[in-house]
Amino acid sequence: MVGMRDVAKAAGVSLSTVSLVVNNTGYVSADMRAKVESAMRQLNYIPNELARNLYRNRTNTIGVIMPTIAHPFFSTLTAHLQREFAARDLKTLLCSTADTDKGESEYIDMLQRHMMDGIIMAAHTEHPADYWTSIHRPIVAFDRTLGEGVPVVRSDHEQGGRLIARQLIDSGARHVVLVGGPRSQFAEGTTFPTIRYHLTVERLLAEAGIACDYVEAGTVADIAAHEATACAIFEQYPDVDAIVGSDVVASVALQEASRRGIEVPADLQVIAYDGTLMAETAGKRLTAIRQDFPAIAAALAVRMDSQIAADGGPASPSKNDSASDVDTQPTPEEVIPVALIPGETTR
């Protein structure tokens, strides 16, 4: 392995001169630079980034914690995140909680051991209330409230709920089935804002006097369960005339409806929540609430930027502690609008 030392020797200059040339820092005379550069080329010198990382205590790597990217929602989100980070010269370390026996605590560990500069938390594991706030390193949550000081980016699920409810009410739905995660996540003080779309739909439909049942489809990582659930709906609720669920659930429900000879949208409407590619490849183009992946990813990246800037900032307690106390925003939350994309599965 050829190092700076070798280059310095070959060029007949000092170590620091080589460093200056490599980093294009400070002033180096033209011929010094030339000598160094030709030596680098001749020896085929490649700087060892690890040494720099050690010195700077930075790896330019962000951990992206997802339940699993086998799920289209999370693969889409991750793809967009990766683009945002790459544009900032940040690497994306893929951290799945469902594909692995590793929980996110192992990833947090890696964060603290300085192998990552920050973490995007989009997995669904639950933790004691103070777990996240006690970490004191750059974390940004997606669609999770993790506690004071952990910024959140999420879609406007209330809006999503309103859009769905309006569609269903206007089209004269009579019996709606909502498919979603474990109802236990709906408890008071839940950390899952996602549920608000279900709650909103339920409330608005109730006000309109429309029957609405909720069916649990298992956790987001259990895709087989989604498929089974979607098929079972028709047994359990023979007179269902509208189904609302994730792209996966909606697609499978639509498929099952076709198998049973149920006319969509005449006798059954289907609305997908998420709006990934899968909503376009189902039996018909699904009417979908589209979460705005580019905007979500951009917002997450911007938040991450500032979290990192804050972290890299005053390592020693700043003299004006009071000022920073004043600055403490009460868990900044950024809400991204959604849109209803009309498809072929609603009236």
Place this chain on the structure above:
Amino acid sequence: MVGMRDVAKAAGVSLSTVSLVVNNTGYVSADMRAKVESAMRQLNYIPNELARNLYRNRTNTIGVIMPTIAHPFFSTLTAHLQREFAARDLKTLLCSTADTDKGESEYIDMLQRHMMDGIIMAAHTEHPADYWTSIHRPIVAFDRTLGEGVPVVRSDHEQGGRLIARQLIDSGARHVVLVGGPRSQFAEGTTFPTIRYHLTVERLLAEAGIACDYVEAGTVADIAAHEATACAIFEQYPDVDAIVGSDVVASVALQEASRRGIEVPADLQVIAYDGTLMAETAGKRLTAIRQDFPAIAAALAVRMDSQIAADGGPASPSKNDSASDVDTQPTPEEVIPVALIPGETTR
């Protein structure tokens, strides 16, 4: 930041003793260990992994270069890879070529700068013949022949082609449309083994006297193009009675067929190549050639293991150079069987 030095001071022992305790290496007396451990706890010591990385010249990170994980094939593959690597305590660095303005050469750069221990190459960019072999660091290719010394793992596309052809012949297809990547990739000496399934199908259908047209669907990252292509088939070939393409293409083609009132499978058969989740969420369960993701990921990981072992090995030219010459396998290629999963879209 509290470091080993602080722990040593607090425990009243030397630096190396702390190191031994932390790494659970060598012999440390019980009370020494106890003192150190309590000091670590009190100071809340967290080892800085960067320093270790520098010393060991290893990051335990594998770069996974994909065109884009927005495509279901690559997100599925990546999910499985991540599982395999995690089981080996290797991190997965997500490297997309299509989601980014970065080409894989930038990732190769990171490999050489020792920020990654190895690279899985599954993207589709072309390079001069000697590019890959000149890197001399752990690389394993998926479905790409990259040159001498770069192991390849791929599905048995010839078998895939045979399975498809047999299905089409046995069911009495008359006019088949094959949808795939740019035909320019089919040139002699191509580095894309994938094309062999098309070539095999074409040959076998020709022998059977069945008409077969090839339609280009754009690169794998251009999903919008796939969708457009799938719809256009019906205009271009009004009498098509079988369509073969990736999960995405097949799903969209099926959707379009339904829109046009074409009966599947009676008047049109559809076969999907890949067999991801998307093949299950289309309008009907797609008959699919399923690539064996778990086996592919496992094979890639095993190859990566040995590439890394070889790389970490004799840094200095070994005395028996001749022996290693003899050992040089001519580009090991591991071929994983595929399977035809019968669905509702074939007769």
Place this chain on the structure above:
DNA sequence: CTGAAAGCGCTTACAG
């Protein structure tokens, strides 16, 4: 079994 020393490869003040 423990400690002082050198070193992983680079960076950055700091004298000249």
Place this chain on the structure above:
DNA sequence: CTGAAAGCGCTTACAG
């Protein structure tokens, strides 16, 4: 504008 020196935080021979 250049060079000798200290240091990033840890590891590992190597004396004791």
